[in-house]
Amino acid sequence: MPSFPTKSGASNFAVRVFLSQISIEIGRFNKKTHFKEIITKFNNECAYCGSNNDLEVEHIIGINKHEVGLNIKSNVIPSCHDCNDNKQKKKLDWQRQLELVVTDKSEYHKRYNKILNHLSSKNASIDEHVVGEIKKIAEELYKEVSEAIDKKVKLIKLSLRP
Numbered sequence: 246m247p248s249f250p251t252k253s254g255a256s257n258f259a260v261r262v263f264l265s266q267i268s269i270e271i272g273r274f275n276k277k278t279h280f281k282e283i284i285t286k287f288n289n290e291c292a293y294c295g296s297n298n299d300l301e302v303e304h305i306i307g308i309n310k311h312e313v314g315l316n317i318k319s320n321v322i323p324s325c326h327d328c329n330d331n332k333q334k335k336k337l338d339w340q341r342q343l344e345l346v347v348t349d350k351s352e353y354h355k356r357y358n359k360i361l362n363h364l365s366s367k368n369a370s371i372d373e374h375v376v377g378e379i380k381k382i383a384e385e386l387y388k389e390v391s392e393a394i395d396k397k398v399k400l401i402k403l404s405l406r407p
């Protein structure tokens with residue numbers, strides 16, 4: 246990642262804030278009150294590889310404009326640092342990350358179903374058409390932020406002319 250701020254960085258950040266605000270409307274995930282319960286549900290193990298060290302908060306569906314995941318309980322699972330890091334760095338979806346770390350077929354299906362089940366648990370199954378709507382608006386927001394920056398830069402460019 247570049248060390249200077251970029252337009253795409255600003256647009257991505259705006260989309261993440263937007264998704265985070267929507268999460269508040271639905272019932273935002275709170276690490277202090279919810280994570281312990283989720284970890285217990287997953288037997289104190291990484292939902293992907295089964296390791297039990299250093300469990301971190303992992304969003305199954307990424308909070309970005311491509312995946313439009315939300316910061317809500319049903320989108321959070323425990324993950325070890327390695328799985329979390331690998332999934333994020335390589336921009337993998339959860340199914341792919343699971344495939345990479347679980348070779349045993351029946352174990353794979355067990356974990357796959359457990360994650361899927363958690364993802365569709367009661368307090369957060371959002372209607373598919375709402376998800377489509379969120380995605381559309383997130384894309385608009387991404388574009389708008391980028392265009393707003395361009396516009397403002399253009400204003401200054403004019404003043405800089407000799």
Ligand SMILES: [Zn+2]
Pocket residue numbers: 291292293294295296324325326327328329
């Ligand atoms: Zn893991």
